[in-house]
Amino acid sequence: MLVLGLGQASVAGTGAGALVEHLVAGEAPRPQWMDVRTRDGRGRAPWFPADAGGFETNPLPARKLRRLDDFSRMFVRVAAEAAPVRAAGESADGVSVGVVTVSHHGPLRTTFAVLDDMLEAGDDMVSPFRFSGSVGNAPAAAIQQVLRLRGPLLALSGQRGLLGEALWIARSWLDGGVVDRVLIAGGDEVHEVLLHGLLRSEELALDGVPRPLAPGRGGVVPAVGVGALLVGRGGAGERPRTTVSVVQLSSLEEYAAGGTWPVMLVAGGWSAEGEFFREAARLLGPRAFLPAAKLGTVDASEALMSVAAASCLLRGVLPSPLAVTGTEAADEVDVGRRFDCLCRDPGGRGYVVSFRLTTDD
Amino acid sequence: MRVLVTGAGCICALGAGSEVVRTALYDGQVPPGSLCRLDSDLSSRPLARRVPPGAERALPDADHLSRTSRMALYGAREAALEAGLLPADEELAARIGVAVGSTTGTTFNNEDFYRRYRAGDTIEDDAVARYLRNDPAAVIASSLGFGGPRLTITTACAAGTDAIGIAARWIATGRAEIALAGGADELSRFTYLGFASLKNSSDEPCRPFDRRRKGLNLGEGAAFLMLESEQSATQRGRHALAEIVGFGSAGDAHHITAPHPEGRGLRKAIEQALADAGVGPDDVAFVNAHGTGTLENDRVEGTVISGIFGRSTPVVATKGATGHTLGGAGALEALFTAWSLRDGFLPPTLGCEEPDPDCLVAPSPRGTILDGARTCAVSTSLAFGGGNSVLVLRRPEGGGAC
Numbered sequence: 001m002l003v004l005g006l007g008q009a010s011v012a013g014t015g016a017g018a019l020v021e022h023l024v025a026g027e028a029p030r031p032q033w034m035d036v037r038t039r040d041g042r043g044r045a046p047w048f049p050a051d052a053g054g055f056e057t058n059p060l061p062a063r064k065l066r067r068l069d070d071f072s073r074m075f076v077r078v079a080a081e082a083a084p085v086r087a088a089g090e091s092a093d094g095v096s097v098g099v100v101t102v103s104h105h106g107p108l109r110t111t112f113a114v115l116d117d118m119l120e121a122g123d124d125m126v127s128p129f130r131f132s133g134s135v136g137n138a139p140a141a142a143i144q145q146v147l148r149l150r151g152p153l154l155a156l157s158g159q160r161g162l163l164g165e166a167l168w169i170a171r172s173w174l175d176g177g178v179v180d181r182v183l184i185a186g187g188d189e190v191h192e193v194l195l196h197g198l199l200r201s202e203e204l205a206l207d208g209v210p211r212p213l214a215p216g217r218g219g220v221v222p223a224v225g226v227g228a229l230l231v232g233r234g235g236a237g238e239r240p241r242t243t244v245s246v247v248q249l250s251s252l253e254e255y256a257a258g259g260t261w262p263v264m265l266v267a268g269g270w271s272a273e274g275e276f277f278r279e280a281a282r283l284l285g286p287r288a289f290l291p292a293a294k295l296g297t298v299d300a301s302e303a304l305m306s307v308a309a310a311s312c313l314l315r316g317v318l319p320s321p322l323a324v325t326g327t328e329a330a331d332e333v334d335v336g337r338r339f340d341c342l343c344r345d346p347g348g349r350g351y352v353v354s355f356r357l358t359t360d361d
Numbered sequence: 362m363r364v365l366v367t368g369a370g371c372i373c374a375l376g377a378g379s380e381v382v383r384t385a386l387y388d389g390q391v392p393p394g395s396l397c398r399l400d401s402d403l404s405s406r407p408l409a410r411r412v413p414p415g416a417e418r419a420l421p422d423a424d425h426l427s428r429t430s431r432m433a434l435y436g437a438r439e440a441a442l443e444a445g446l447l448p449a450d451e452e453l454a455a456r457i458g459v460a461v462g463s464t465t466g467t468t469f470n471n472e473d474f475y476r477r478y479r480a481g482d483t484i485e486d487d488a489v490a491r492y493l494r495n496d497p498a499a500v501i502a503s504s505l506g507f508g509g510p511r512l513t514i515t516t517a518c519a520a521g522t523d524a525i526g527i528a529a530r531w532i533a534t535g536r537a538e539i540a541l542a543g544g545a546d547e548l549s550r551f552t553y554l555g556f557a558s559l560k561n562s563s564d565e566p567c568r569p570f571d572r573r574r575k576g577l578n579l580g581e582g583a584a585f586l587m588l589e590s591e592q593s594a595t596q597r598g599r600h601a602l603a604e605i606v607g608f609g610s611a612g613d614a615h616h617i618t619a620p621h622p623e624g625r626g627l628r629k630a631i632e633q634a635l636a637d638a639g640v641g642p643d644d645v646a647f648v649n650a651h652g653t654g655t656l657e658n659d660r661v662e663g664t665v666i667s668g669i670f671g672r673s674t675p676v677v678a679t680k681g682a683t684g685h686t687l688g689g690a691g692a693l694e695a696l697f698t699a700w701s702l703r704d705g706f707l708p709p710t711l712g713c714e715e716p717d718p719d720c721l722v723a724p725s726p727r728g729t730i731l732d733g734a735r736t737c738a739v740s741t742s743l744a745f746g747g748g749n750s751v752l753v754l755r756r757p758e759g760g761g762a763c
Contacts, residue, residue, distance in 0.1 A: 037478060037481070037484075039486075067617075099612070105469070106467070106468070106515065108469070111468055111469055111470075112469070112475070114551065114555065115470070115472060115475050115551070118472065118550070118551075118554060119472075119475070119476055119479060122402055123401040123402040123403050123550075123554050123557075124402060124403055124404060126554045126555055126557070126558040127558065128555075128558040128559045128560075128618075131554075131555035131556075131558055131559065132559070132617045132618050132745065133617070134468070134555070135464060135515075135517050135745050135746065136464060136467055136468070136515025136516075136517070137515055137516045137517050137744065137745065137746045137748065138617070138746060140516070140746065140748075141612070141617055141745070141746025141747055141748070142617075144612040144613075144614040144746075144747060145614050145615065145616070145617070145747070147614075148614050149612065149614055150611060150612050150613070150614045150625070150626060150629070151611060151612065152610035152611055152612065152748075152750075153516065153610065153611075153612040153746070153747070153748040154514065154516060154523060154527075154610075155514065155515045155516050156512060156513065156514060156515070157463075157467045157496070157513040157514070157515045158496060158498075158499075158512075158513055161511070162512075165510065165512055168510075168536070169527065172530055172534065176637075178633065193469070193475070193478065193489065194489065196478070196489065197488075197489025197490060197492075197493070198489075200486060200487070200489065200490070201489075201490055345511075346499060346502075346511050347508055347511070
């Protein structure tokens with residue numbers, strides 16, 4: 001499959017270019033702080049909002065965006081960056097595009113807004129607009145409606161492994177001739193109840209510094225973000241092209257010994273997967289990069305991290321040493337032809353989303 | 362590769378277990394205690410359908426699990442048991458996939474916790490953690506030891522259909538030999554009040570395709586199908602309930618809650634599913650419609666169905682018996698479709714005594730014997746957000762022996 005478009009919104013700003021600049025630059029972002037309940041009272045919890053200011057120049061119809069909540073609106077804007085339908089001037093009616101979204105919590109803030117309606121205003125005062133926007137497939141539906149895409153629509157829920165599933169689904173649609181392209185968008189947002197939960201479970205980095213490879217707990221700074229890829233087959237266009245494939249790993253050792261390309265580790269500092277990613281970092285050495293060190297941890301982060309990998313590949317750059325796994329000798333890393341994203345599926349097995357440049361048809 | 366159904370399980374307002382549910386469905390009997398109205402301050406409280414009190418004790422005793430996960434586990438276990446996979450050989454189980462459709466089941470809707478959180482009252486330690494670990498696909502996979510591909514799908518009212526369609530694709534492409542697929546959703550004040558706010562729910566028993574219809578009744582339930590490649594089913598000596606032969610999906614790209622007025626997405630999804638199955642409208646014995654009992658859904662759906670299949674193809678809608686079980690609906694209805702194909706009997710469409718001529722279809726409030734010459738059936742699902750998903754099932758040859 002070819003990667004035909006990329007889009008993102010995160011603490012880095014909007015657009016693949018902003019993401020690369022952020023990862024290459026040396027500074028770590030400063031978190032914002034939210035007042036939340038703790039077990040015994042109140043406290044502060046760090047988080048990274050998405051800087052969506054760049055979207056103001058995006059030529060999407062304001063009227064259609066108006067009724068969307070922030071979460072769905074962010075998905076739509078990122079999707080529009082990745083999907084060149086409008087940019088190419090093609091009629092939306094003539095383009096067959098499927099949509100797959102991935103999120104762990106879905107429209108979380110709107111969900112709690114509905115609960116707020118119930119508790120504050122009474123049962124009769126639940127907003128139908130908010131309720132509609134709280135459903136898990138709301139971002140996918142919003143993408144279809146605003147971009148006028150009428151192919152199949154899927155919304156997947158979960159934290160890990162779903163980018164691999166989404167790419168499998170995309171390939172099956174493309175192979176079956178169901179669609180010409182597939183837009184995959186994944187991301188999450190942050191709410192104080194989630195931060196409360198992370199405080200109680202001690203996963204939160206209380207000093208606001210993300211530690212994607214932290215031993216034990218306390219490495220996570222939650223972040224808002226969405227990443228999107230448009231994939232398809234063939235067609236005219238510039239060379240070299242970027243292909244994407246999914247590879248299941250049978251062994252981290254074998255994978256690490258296999259080459260010199262750089263690898264983004266989709267490590268978010270979660271205690272349940274720390275051992276896996278620390279081992280990966282040890283084996284990969286200076287080839288391993290940790291985007292979460294500079295972006296925070298978006299819950300369903302694989303799509304955003306993949307956009308980071310693909311974007312760096314296209315520009316032939318590596319993230320800054322801050323994003324490296326504590327080593328500095330990055331000279332022998334070959335960023336020319338391939339950049340991978342190392343992920344972990346729900347069963348604990350590793351898999352790789354691999355981006356490669358090719359001049360082939 | 363052929364995709365066979367070698368096991369099934371369900372729980373809903375008709376009861377717990379396939380035998381109980383099928384009997385009630387065919388008899389057109391609504392169990393006592395299944396009709397309810399949730400506690401609320403609504404001036405007009407919509408009718409809903411819950412698992413009847415007598416069937417509650419069938420649910421797994423697991424306080425750490427959400428109600429959705431408990432119902433899902435019940436349906437999944439029954440399906441696995443019928444397929445001879447409970448327990449499953451460890452090596453085989455490690456490759457079995459799980460695909461689950463759910464809406465409420467993946468939403469943080471713990472109203473009681475949130476009320477206490479906001480009020481500053483004492484709150485339990487792990488309410489958030491409990492929500493996080495109640496992914497129904499993860500619960501099933503963990504409980505049954507199934508380690509193959511895993512998905513939770515949240516395409517609202519089409520989620521169960523999508524789960525079956527995707528799992529069937531896993532098997533057809535050789536990604537898995539066996540996969541458990543279905544859907545589940547619980548009744549919750551969150552969705553109850555939400556649908557009431559949309560003016561989509563009725564305070565009377567719902568009437569799919571009836572001219573007097575006033576809206577849907579929310580329901581709760583779970584249904585699961587064990588899907589298996591023909592080769593695997595033959596090797597294991599399993600009988601097939603049905604075969605999944607086609608799947609189609611398309612979006613309306615029209616409105617967040619209302620279907621496209623001409624049903625363009627549904628039409629496309631049906632055409633895709635028929636093409637995927639390699640059959641035409643004349644091969645279809647009946648259509649199991651989404652049939653929610655809302656004004657627009659039924660009108661649009663009926664118009665599309667009659668336009669493709671003609672007015673003589675029987676149509677059934679079962680939400681008058683089960684209520685609208687959201688993520689569970691597509692899976693329940695796929696199971697009902699499989700039963701009807703096998704048994705040659707179409708259950709009554711409860712609530713449709715006076716078919717609306719504007720809907721262009723006329724489901725019967727009485728059960729009917731099917732013409733056995735046609736071996737396929739179609740099950741349609743129309744979702745919030747404009748998604749449309751369709752399955753085509755076929756009656757297995759030779760009585761289902763593999």
